[in-house]
């Protein structure tokens with residue numbers, strides 16, 4: 001089997017978009033005295049879809065959502081020539097070829113995300129060529145079904161947050177993630193608003209439902225050190241990305257500070273990046289995203305590292321490229337699940353591009369053993385609501 005073509009298309013959403021509320025999610029830009037929408041940098045309204053075609057007519061699908069136009073340019077100009085004519089089953093060699101040839105500028109960030117998209121397509125191809133789902137090419141079925149947590153609860157009116165949390169309970173979820181809306185710039189009032197939002201959700205879900213707390217890099221070390229002791233009474237499952245991804249020592253200090261596990265990794269790349277996080281005991285939960293970290297090839301290696309270190313892997317963002325990894329290892333106990341809803345910040349945009357993602361039932365998802373590869377197809381339903389850039 002030989003790769004004969006790589007097609008990278010950017011799907012840019014032009015349909016209805018729900019404008020997010022102010023303070024809907026703290027984030028790295030909050031600490032700057034910028035005016036306007038600090039979450040403007042956090043929009044996933046574009047998505048690059050990669051299709052890798054082989055000489056026997058199979059097409060593998062990959063995807064990347066970080067800087068999609070740049071990712072496409074990297075794929076077209078640098079990565080495609082490195083994989084054309086090769087066998088997708090030589091995925092380790094092809095991963096190293098892409099990684100090493102772009103190493104000067106591509107070991108982290110959008111280039112590694114672009115490499116991830118091609119790698120995911122290679123695994124989809126291998127599944128289609130063998131007639132097996134990707135998880136059967138990794139470690140097979142390690143769970144009857146995958147537990148998943150509902151992930152939205154953006155910071156808004158507390159009554160609305162409580163109603164949303166109740167909806168997840170009614171749907172059978174036993175874990176959910178909420179977002180903080182305030183950080184260091186918002187002073188004592190922001191601290192109180194942060195605590196009030198956690199108290200409000202905890203009041204609805206009670207003590208026996210896992211509650212995860214998301215900062216999305218919107219705090220700093222000093223603020224997080226003040227907040228963590230105040231949050232202990234709510235017994236959160238974890239506090240996510242309290243500081244910038246580069247502040248690994250800050251993560252490590254916070255991870256030892258209280259009983260609250262610190263999670264992170266969605267902005268970290270390759271097994272080398274996660275070796276640092278693990279060696280420094282910087283996180284108690286690993287959250288790589290397979291379409292960023294280096295694809296399935298890299299994520300599979302990180303799963304093995306995590307198992308040895310005893311640190312659970314709960315990948316960022318759900319999606320099939322992550323679900324297959326979670327199914328295939330005991331190191332990953334559960335998945336994130338983004339509820340399907342109108343396009344807002346874009347975490348949910350992949351539902352408008354692809355068909356095949358499983359729908360949770362009572363807080364669990366399952367993967368179809370009879371669907372080869374990732375189990376995804378390109379959706380025709382919303383094509384007219386995208387500008388598609390070839």
Ligand SMILES: O=C(O)C(=O)C[C@@H](O)CO
Nearest residue numbers: 025151214216316317347
């Ligand atoms: O889902 C997450 O973990 C994210 O970081 C994405 C965004 O929703 C911010 O929470």
Ligand SMILES: [Mg+2]
Nearest residue numbers: 214240241266
């Ligand atoms: Mg996150």
